[in-house]
Amino acid sequence: MRQAMAEAEVGDDVMGEDPTVNELQRISADMFGMEAALFVPTGTMSNLIAVMVHCRERDDEMIVGDVSHIHIYEQGGSAQLAGVHANTGGRVLPLTFLQEVRALADRYGLSVHMDGARVMNAAVAQGVHPQTILQHTHTVSVCLSKGLGAPVGTMLAGPKDFIARALRCRKALGGGMRQAGVLAAAGKVSLLDMVGRLEEDHRNARTFAQALLDFDPLFAVDMATVETNILRFYLKEPGLSPAEFCARMVQVGEGEEVALGQGVQVLILRDRVRRNMSAVQLLRVLVHVRISAAAEDFLLQVEKGGGKAQVPVMSPPGRAR
Numbered sequence: 496m497r498q499a500m501a502e503a504e505v506g507d508d509v510m511g512e513d514p515t516v517n518e519l520q521r522i523s524a525d526m527f528g529m530e531a532a533l534f535v536p537t538g539t540m541s542n543l544i545a546v547m548v549h550c551r552e553r554d555d556e557m558i559v560g561d562v563s564h565i566h567i568y569e570q571g572g573s574a575q576l577a578g579v580h581a582n583t584g585g586r587v588l589p590l591t592f593l594q595e596v597r598a599l600a601d602r603y604g605l606s607v608h609m610d611g612a613r614v615m616n617a618a619v620a621q622g623v624h625p626q627t628i629l630q631h632t633h634t635v636s637v638c639l640s641k642g643l644g645a646p647v648g649t650m651l652a653g654p655k656d657f658i659a660r661a662l663r664c665r666k667a668l669g670g671g672m673r674q675a676g677v678l679a680a681a682g683k684v685s686l687l688d689m690v691g692r693l694e695e696d697h698r699n700a701r702t703f704a705q706a707l708l709d710f711d712p713l714f715a716v717d718m719a720t721v722e723t724n725i726l727r728f729y730l731k732e733p734g735l736s737p738a739e740f741c742a743r744m745v746q747v748g749e750g751e752e753v754a755l756g757q758g759v760q761v762l763i764l765r766d767r768v769r770r771n772m773s774a775v776q777l778l779r780v781l782v783h784v785r786i787s788a789a790a791e792d793f794l795l796q797v798e799k800g801g802g803k804a805q806v807p808v809m810s811p812p813g814r815a816r
């Protein structure tokens with residue numbers, strides 16, 4: 496990827512003259528089964544642009560999932576900057592559900608935008624072409640910088656007139672980049688080469704989940720939910736708070752470097768408490784291309800009951816180590 500970036504042919508993309516950006520946009524549109532695509536710096540900006548183009552009037556409304564990224568993690572940009580109000584709903588995942596959402600939207604003349612930040616993971620997990628998923632949406636935002644490993648970049652795709660307007664919005668938001676070909680070159684590697692290795696991340700996530708299960712009774716993992724590179728689990732031990740557990744996991748424990756030949760920091764995120772789940776807090780691990788050998792070492796040690804498993808990291812306070 497770094498090599499491709501170094502060798503990228505560039506031009507002024509604000510003038511539409513960067514050949515590498517143009518090629519990435521063509522590749523994306525073809526891959527997603529859309530008429531056109533636009534390279535934007537981030538997933539957040541891509542979703543915001545989609546809202547701005549779909550909902551042209553200030554005080555227009557949109558319907559989003561109540562735990563969706565756009566609703567919780569994007570600083571309310573659609574309300575702050577686009578003047579669009581959100582009504583919240585549920586989760587959208589299975590293909591049949593997408594089909595129903597699209598039929599409903601068509602009946603009421605609404606547009607469906609998918610925040611497909613990780614839609615490639617979803618396609619790989621379901622063993623389908625991305626177009627099988629995206630045929631049910633009018634527009635989509637696909638991140639290149641998550642599981643696909645690019646340093647920055649998101650592809651916003653949809654009909655030609657939508658992308659033409661999106662281009663104006665991108666400029667208004669300060670997202671027009673000049674010699675962006677160096678970044679688009681990385682994006683091309685993401686779409687053309689990195690999708691092929693996503694299954695590896697999914698496998699590593701399942702291995703991680705299995706290692707946690709084997710460490711019972713501290714963790715609760717529903718293996719059926721580990722479909723992609725995202726793994727969610729609960730701490731069952733009331734004496735160890737999720738915050739304390741996460742803090743311990745980033746520490747390199749005493750003796751760990753001797754046992755493993757290296758220190759391994761495991762960054763675990765705490766998800767927001769969901770409805771009907773106030774007693775336990777969900778923890779989230781994302782496996783990606785830069786987490787491979789180190790994680791495997793760590794997992795091996797957990798499975799063997801040695802290394803990090805023996806240091807305070809896994810031991811609730813008051814328990815024998």
Ligand SMILES: Cc1ncc(COP(=O)(O)O)c(C=O)c1O
Nearest residue numbers: 537538539540564610612613638
């Ligand atoms: C589902 C989803 N949508 C959008 C985004 C925003 O992407 P970015 O961090 O590039 O703004 C993220 C980021 O993690 C995400 O997970």
